[in-house]
Amino acid sequence: MNDWRNVDYLRHGAVVQKEVYNLLTELDIMNLLTDYNPLLVGTIPLGIQVEGSDLDIICEVHDPVKFKALVVRYFGAMEGFVSESRVIQGIPRTKVNFMAKGWLIELFGQPRQTELQNGYLHMIVEAEILAQMDDGFRERIILLKINGWKTEPAFAKALGLEGDPYEAMLELEKLPWSALHALCHSVQAREQV
Incomplete structure (x- = not known):
């Protein structure tokens, strides 16, 4: 990191x-x-x-x-x-x-x-997600942003998270990295189907 x-x-x-x-x-x-x-x-x-x-x-x-x-x-x-x-x-x-x-x-x-403010916590979890995912995921986030989405809602949509995207990303930041890795793996597997 x-x-x-x-x-x-x-x-x-x-x-x-x-x-x-x-x-x-x-x-x-x-x-x-x-x-x-x-x-x-x-x-x-x-x-x-x-x-x-x-x-x-x-x-x-x-x-x-x-x-x-x-x-x-x-x-x-x-x-x-x-x-x-x-x-x-x-x-x-x-x-x-x-x-x-x-x-x-x-x-x-x-x-x-x-380091305890939401802007930083969001960035940390987003950096970890980007590190776990393939380039197609990064491109999807960028495309959503080009279409007017803010960063956290774009990540939440691409990950299939529901509810308030800002809160959802904070919840992901609280997960152990192994659980976050498992989530990323399941998202990638779902996309390949």
């Missing part, structure tokens, strides 16, 4: 991943946000991005005012800069969006370790 904490793995990836690595390096965003334990999550690290993908960076934010002040200081002049904070299900959340070199960047913060 990748060292997700360090975006260096992007340097050795596909052309788009290298482009993202260069952008993140140029903006120095991961270093500027280091006190917030930033993690790049989503389609770019997984290599399943499509046209219009954004860069999702999750952060551990306990003081939204301080976080927003830092972000405004370094990125407030960027095109399309907007930020909002609100409380959802009792958890304060801060979201900041801006454009940089044609990329929409979304910073998302909540008072929870980044």
Whole structure:
């Protein structure tokens, strides 16, 4: 598995991943946000991005005012800069969006370790599923995304999961890897019939 904490793995990836690595390096965003334990999550690290993908960076934010002040200081002049904070299900959340070199960047913060946030947990299980499945599965996910599906609903559909796709993917993340491997094997076997 990748060292997700360090975006260096992007340097050795596909052309788009290298482009993202260069952008993140140029903006120095991961270093500027280091006190917030930033993690790049989503389609770019997984290599399943499509046209219009954004860069999702999750952060551990306990003081939204301080976080927003830092972000405004370094990125407030960027095109399309907007930020909002609100409380959802009792958890304060801060979201900041801006454009940089044609990329929409979304910073998302909540008072929870980044490795415990849903965006990271979804990415971890999706990476494991992609590692277990054949290229046809990856292509199906990309095709669903091209047709407007978000990542978690695309995985849930391709795996035949029912209910809320975001919750279903979190449930998969809780499974032992052997059970996840068995699920992937049964999905592939079903597709070959």
